[in-house]
Amino acid sequence: DAGVIQSPRHEVTEMGQEVTLRCKPISGHDYLFWYRQTMMRGLELLIYFNNNVPIDDSGMPEDRFSAKMPNASFSTLKIQPSEPRDSAVYFCASSFWAGANEQFFGPGTRLTVL
Amino acid sequence: SQQGEEDPQALSIQEGENATMNCSYKTSINNLQWYRQNSGRGLVHLILIRSNEREKHSGRLRVTLDTSKKSSSLLITASRAADTASYFCATGSQETSGSRLTFGEGTQLTVNP
Numbered sequence A: 001d002a003g004v005i006q007s008p009r010h011e012v013t014e015m016g017q018e019v020t021l022r023c024k025p026i027s028g029h030d031y032l033f034w035y036r037q038t039m040m041r042g043l044e045l046l047i048y049f050n051n052n053v054p055i056d057d058s059g060m061p062e063d064r065f066s067a068k069m070p071n072a073s074f075s076t077l078k079i080q081p082s083e084p085r086d087s088a089v090y091f092c093a094s095s096f097w098a099g100a101n102e103q104f105f106g107p108g109t110r111l112t113v114l
Numbered sequence B: 001s002q003q004g005e006e007d008p009q010a011l012s013i014q015e016g017e018n019a020t021m022n023c024s025y026k027t028s029i030n031n032l033q034w035y036r037q038n039s040g041r042g043l044v045h046l047i048l049i050r051s052n053e054r055e056k057h058s059g060r061l062r063v064t065l066d067t068s069k070k071s072s073s074l075l076i077t078a079s080r081a082a083d084t085a086s087y088f089c090a091t092g093s094q095e096t097s098g099s100r101l102t103f104g105e106g107t108q109l110t111v112n113p
Helices: none
Strands: A005-007 A010-013 A019-024 A031-038 A042-050 A053-056 A065-071 A074-079 A088-095 A109-113 B005-007 B010-014 B019-024 B029-037 B043-050 B055-058 B061-066 B071-076 B085-093 B101-103 B107-112
Touching (some): A042 A065, A042 A074, A042 B101, A053 A065, B019 B085, B019 B107, B029 B061, B029 B071, B043 B055, B071 B085
Parallel strands (some): A010 A109, B010 B107
Antiparallel strands (some): A019 A074, A031 A042, A031 A088, A088 A109, B055 B061
16 A cells, blocks of 8 residues: 555645645545644644544634545645645544554645745 | 643664653543654654553563553664654543544654764
């Protein structure tokens, strides 16, 4: 398996623009997580899905952020409109739940909002 | 908020020495995990210890868990330059049966050749 795939790897955009980040989890994993990492706040969980259903979105910072998982092999995280403070590395991770289990992280998307 | 707090924030040692990192947490957990992150990369899972376990080994890694003190430690023996990375503890809450992880702020380990 290729692991968790994220695209794009780098994104530079201007304030006010819409940004869409994409994630393909590992086949067979039924949990998908979106994290944001910054120097100031560390690694924060934004939202996670189980079997394509959002379970906990309490970490989503504002209504400007939305996430979808239309099927088991694809998820998006959208920011509209983007702001400079959204600049961060966004990670997607997936796991197979058998009790508690390890999460497999993608390489991340480095987002810069000018 | 970050439940896990790692200590120290930064650690610099010589190759061959042992490295010990500590993690404290506040709420009841289902499991505790340690991850490594190399600069500019995603996190990689190292080891998981469940709340009913006290110690676990994996290669050069040794993890202990003391639920009465709400703390864990990660020991890397005979360190190598390639071990240079940030190390994070992550706690899985009992409320979510361990599936939702809360990460600490990490320890930056530098192993000098």
